[in-house]
Structures are given as C-alpha cells and as structure tokens.
Amino acid sequence: MGGFVLAIDQGTTSSRAIVFDRSMRIVGVGQQEFPQIFPKSGWVEHDPEAIWASVTHSIHDALARARITAADIAAIGITNQRETVVVWNRATGKPIHNAIVWQDRRTASTCEKLKADGLEKTFTEKTGLLLDPYFSGTKLAWLLYHVEGARARAEKGELCFGTIDSFLIFRLTGGKSFVTDATNASRTLIFNIATQDWDGDLLKLLNIPASLLPEVKDCAADFGVTTTESFGAEVPILGVAGDQQAATIGQACFEPGMVKSTYGTGCFALINTGEDMVRSKNRLLTTVAYRLDGKVTYALEGSIFVAGAAVQWLRDGIKVIGDAAETGRLAAEADPNQQVYLVPAFTGMGAPWWDPEARGAIFGMTRNTGPAEFARAALEAVCYQTRDLLDAMQKDWAKDGREAGDQAMVLRVDGGMSASDWTMQRLSDILDAPVDRPAIIETTALGAAFLAASRAGLWPGCDDFAKAWARDERFTPAMDEATRTQKLRGWREAVKRTLTHS
Ligand SMILES: Nc1ncnc2c1ncn2[C@@H]1O[C@H](COP(=O)(O)OP(=O)(O)O)[C@@H](O)[C@H]1O
Numbered sequence: 301m302g303g304f305v306l307a308i309d310q311g312t313t314s315s316r317a318i319v320f321d322r323s324m325r326i327v328g329v330g331q332q333e334f335p336q337i338f339p340k341s342g343w344v345e346h347d348p349e350a351i352w353a354s355v356t357h358s359i360h361d362a363l364a365r366a367r368i369t370a371a372d373i374a375a376i377g378i379t380n381q382r383e384t385v386v387v388w389n390r391a392t393g394k395p396i397h398n399a400i401v402w403q404d405r406r407t408a409s410t411c412e413k414l415k416a417d418g419l420e421k422t423f424t425e426k427t428g429l430l431l432d433p434y435f436s437g438t439k440l441a442w443l444l445y446h447v448e449g450a451r452a453r454a455e456k457g458e459l460c461f462g463t464i465d466s467f468l469i470f471r472l473t474g475g476k477s478f479v480t481d482a483t484n485a486s487r488t489l490i491f492n493i494a495t496q497d498w499d500g501d502l503l504k505l506l507n508i509p510a511s512l513l514p515e516v517k518d519c520a521a522d523f524g525v526t527t528t529e530s531f532g533a534e535v536p537i538l539g540v541a542g543d544q545q546a547a548t549i550g551q552a553c554f555e556p557g558m559v560k561s562t563y564g565t566g567c568f569a570l571i572n573t574g575e576d577m578v579r580s581k582n583r584l585l586t587t588v589a590y591r592l593d594g595k596v597t598y599a600l601e602g603s604i605f606v607a608g609a610a611v612q613w614l615r616d617g618i619k620v621i622g623d624a625a626e627t628g629r630l631a632a633e634a635d636p637n638q639q640v641y642l643v644p645a646f647t648g649m650g651a652p653w654w655d656p657e658a659r660g661a662i663f664g665m666t667r668n669t670g671p672a673e674f675a676r677a678a679l680e681a682v683c684y685q686t687r688d689l690l691d692a693m694q695k696d697w698a699k700d701g702r703e704a705g706d707q708a709m710v711l712r713v714d715g716g717m718s719a720s721d722w723t724m725q726r727l728s729d730i731l732d733a734p735v736d737r738p739a740i741i742e743t744t745a746l747g748a749a750f751l752a753a754s755r756a757g758l759w760p761g762c763d764d765f766a767k768a769w770a771r772d773e774r775f776t777p778a779m780d781e782a783t784r785t786q787k788l789r790g791w792r793e794a795v796k797r798t799l800t801h802s
C-alpha cells in the first residue's frame with residue numbers, strides 16, 4: 301500500500317476528492333454538492349463551513365471507494381474555484397462572513413468608480429486583470445467595509461484573507477499554514493504578476509492591510525502537513541493551483557500556443573504563452589499559468605461566467621429538464637428552422653465584453669419554441685462564447701509575428717459539460733476547428749495530483765506526463781460555412797442587444 305495521491309477539487313457547485321494510484325489511474329472518487337446562496341440579484345455566496353463539510357465528506361468517500369485509509373496517501377494536491385473570497389479568524393479558523401463567490405457582482409459600482417478615477421491601467425499593468433467585480437480584491441474590500449469590526453480586527457492582524465485553497469490548507473493543517481500559490485494569487489487584483497508579490501500600491505488603493513495576506517508559493521511546494529484530527533493522518537500538501545490552471549497542467553498544455561477550454565459552471569479558455577507576459581488588445585486576461593521552481597509560465601485567459609450553469613438553470617430554474625445529460629438529446633431534436641438564441645448573462649458578461657450590468661436574454665422565440673429549442677440555445681451559447689474567446693485569443697497570439705503552430709489549431713476540452721457529445725460536436729462546428737476530449741476529463745484534479753505527485757517523486761516530470769496524455773475522442777467540423785456564418789451573425793446581434801454598453 302502507499303504511494304497514492306489525493307487531489308481535492310473544490311469547485312463552484314461541488315467538491316470532489318479523487319485518489320490516483322502510482323500509474324496515474326483513478327481508483328476512488330468522492331463528490332458532494334453544496335448550497336448556492338443568492339441573497340440578492342447578482343450576488344452569490346457560499347457558506348465556508350458547507351464547503352469544508354463537503355470536502356471532508358468527499359475525502360472520506362474517495363478513500364472508502366479506493367479501499368485505503370488516509371495513511372496510504374503520500375501527497376495531497378489542492379485545486380479550487382478561483383477568486384472566491386473567504387475571511388476568517390486567525391485564532392479560531394472561523395469565517396467572519398459567507399464566502400463571496402467569483403460570480404458575485406456586488407462590487408460593480410466600486411469597479412466603475414476606480415475606472416472613473418482612471419485607475420484601470422494601473423491595475424491591468426500590475427495584475428494582468430481588468431476592473432471587474434469577478435476578481436477578489438474589491439470583494440475583500442467590501443467585506444472589510446461591511447462586516448462590523450472587520451477592518452479594526454484586520455489591522456490588529458486577527459484575520460486572514462484567502463481564496464478557497466488557503467482556507468482549506470489552514471483547516472487541514474490545524475491553522476499551522478497560511479499560504480496560497482502563485483496562480484490563485486494572480487486572480488486577486490492585488491498581486492503583481494511581474495514581481496510575483498503582493499502589490500503595496502494596489503493594497504493602498506483598495507485599503508487592504510497587508511497583514512491579512514497569505515504567503516505565496518510555487519505550485520509544487522511544501523504547503524504544510526495535515527493533522528490527524530483534520531485528515532486522519534499526517535500527509536504533506538505538495539501541490540496547489542487554481543482550477544483553470546490545474547486543468548491547463550492536467551491537459552499537458554506545457555508548450556506555448558497550446559489551448560485548453562474547461563466547461564464547468566463557467567467556461568475558461570487558456571493559451572500557454574510561455575515566459576511571455578502577453579498583453580491582450582482584446583480584453584483577455586494575462587495570468588499565471590503555473591510557477592515551478594520559481595519560474596513563471598504565463599497564459600492568456602478568456603473567462604465566461606455561465607456555461608454548465610445555463611444547463612443547471614434549465615434543470616433547477618425553469619425545470620424543463622430532469623438531468624443535465626438530457627440537454628444533448630433534446631438539442632438534437634430541436635426545430636432547425638427556429639433561430640433561438642440564449643445570451644446567458646445571468647451574472648453579467650465576461651470576456652471579451654466585460655459588462656457586469658448585462659442580464660440574460662432570449663431572442664427569436666415563437667409559439668412553437670419549447671424545451672428542445674431552449675436546450676439547444678443553452679448549449680450553443682457556450683459554443684458561440686468559446687468562438688468569441690478564441691477569436692480574441694488568436695488575434696493576441698498572432699500579433700508580433702507569433703505563429704499559431706499546429707497545437708494551437710486543436711482545442712483540448714474538459715469539465716462536466718465536455719461529456720456532452722452533442723455540445724462538443726457543435727463546438728467544433730462553430731469554431732471550425734478540431735476539438736479533442738481526453739480520456740480523463742477530470743483534468744483539473746489530474747493537474748493538482750500531478751503537481752503533488754511530481755514533487756513527491758511519485759510521478760514523472762512534465763515531458764513524460766505530456767506523453768501520457770491520451771485522447772478519448774476528436775470532434776471535427778461538419779457544418780457548412782454558410783450555416784456557420786448565419787448562426788454567428790445571429791449570435792452577435794443577440795449579444796449586441798444584451799450588452800448595456802456598445
Ligand atoms: N451531459 C451534460 N450535458 C450538458 N451539461 C452537463 C452535462 N454533464 C454535466 N453538465 C454540466 O456541467 C456542470 C458541472 O461540471 P463541473 O466540471 O463538475 O463543474 P464545477 O467544477 O464548476 O462545479 C454543471 O453545470 C452541469 O450542468
């Protein structure tokens with residue numbers, strides 16, 4: 301026994317724990333959903349205690365399914381929903397408020413004010429991000445302002461701020477480690493991606509005391525050791541990365557020009573840009589793909605807030621389906637003569653539009669429109685939005701004479717929604733490019749496991765790991781150009797009518 305690696309994947313709607321063996325095979329999975337809290341329009345919160353409970357429950361289940369105990373785990377990797385903010389008491393580990401989730405728009409007016417003060421350039425130059433409520437900084441500032449006594453306690457050094465990785469590590473290590481990794485830090489709006497340190501100027505602008513902040517480490521590093529009380533054994537945590545960066549690693553996108561797109565609650569496409577901090581001219585983000593042995597690899601990222609969340613809305617909101625997998629079957633039956641478009645701006649529009657005030661809209665409904673057309677519109681919206689991202693990405697990547705390269709012509713996909721054959725085929729049709737789905741679509745967990753296992757010397761390094769990447773299926777374009785053009789024209793018109801700014 302021994303030599304197993306545990307990946308904890310703390311996502312937006314559920315937590316997963318996955319046990320891998322020495323041969324990188326999955327031998328046990330545990331998963332638990334937790335409640336989404338919507339206190340007001342555009343606000344999204346999570347109870348950190350519910351997250352913690354779902355993580356411990358998932359770990360327990362994964363170990364049981366793998367028929368091992370905590371003592372058989374040699375190393376732990378953690379990956380997480382990014383940007384989501386938790387503030388907790390340093391002495392007790394108790395959160396002072398619900399976590400404010402990445403999708404939450406409550407700080408839209410703060411961002412507008414900072415923009416009006418001419419500060420977007422400063423934030424973008426230092427962080428690679430934009431002034432949008434998506435990122436952690438303004439959410440943290442909101443908590444310090446609105447939770448009674450929080451600022452005074454923060455100034456006395458009594459509170460900790462972290463993204464979910466930091467919170468979980470703090471809990472797992474019994475409060476001994478207060479750390480994060482460079483990828484999670486790069487999403488906070490207060491981390492300088494050139495100096496790889498918290499930025500004093502930005503902290504001042506957002507009025508955030510530095511005493512709140514965790515130490516920032518490489519993605520493969522010593523993040524602390526679990527306690528027997530929290531985990532059941534003392535096991536080192538050796539890998540950490542935000543979920544989209546972990547998926548980039550799990551997809552073995554180690555070469556500049558390689559692109560992956562993950563379809564979970566939202567959709568996030570990242571292109572590896574190597575050591576180049578490519579600055580987008582098309583409203584994409586410059587971010588840390590991974591930092592290993594002190595060396596930073598950067599990425600350009602396009603972030604869409606609603607992908608699988610639109611499918612959840614069909615299931616839980618308007619209740620036209622009973623199960624996510626039904627959408628593909630329904631979409632295949634939809635009336636080809638109806639041009640129904642769903643612009644799922646439920647929490648604003650992300651890249652490349654960045655319109656936090658936009659809200660969802662449906663266009664082109666007739667008396668014959670039913671669940672099938674709704675399902676097709678929800679799935680197609682994800683394909684159109686990916687096309688918008690990749691168009692922007694290609695422009696940024698091709699400038700300065702960079703070649704697209706063979707790898708860039710293929711999109712590697714993963715995440716819950718990539719299980720849908722109908723969606724992946726339509727994606728290939730709309731992109732007019734091949735789409736590769738790997739044998740392991742749990743690439744996020746695989747990436748976190750790889751970071752921990754390679755640090756522990758259990759798995760090979762990047763090159764051999766990349767060779768082990770295996771394809772499950774390649775989807776190739778089968779739509780004629782005229783149909784694609786017509787559909788894209790309809791989508792762009794629908795987006796134009798949804799945006800609050802032009
Ligand atoms: N067969 C399917 N067809 C369409 N959507 C799906 C399918 N299976 C899962 N999904 C969607 O994928 C999402 C779950 O993906 P996951 O990667 O677990 O997300 P997250 O990590 O954000 O919680 C859900 O929003 C769900 O509706």
Ligand SMILES: O=P(O)(O)OC[C@H](O)CO
Nearest residue numbers: 311312381382564565566
């Ligand atoms: O939980 P996911 O997989 O939708 O990912 C959330 C992202 O990290 C938000 O930036």
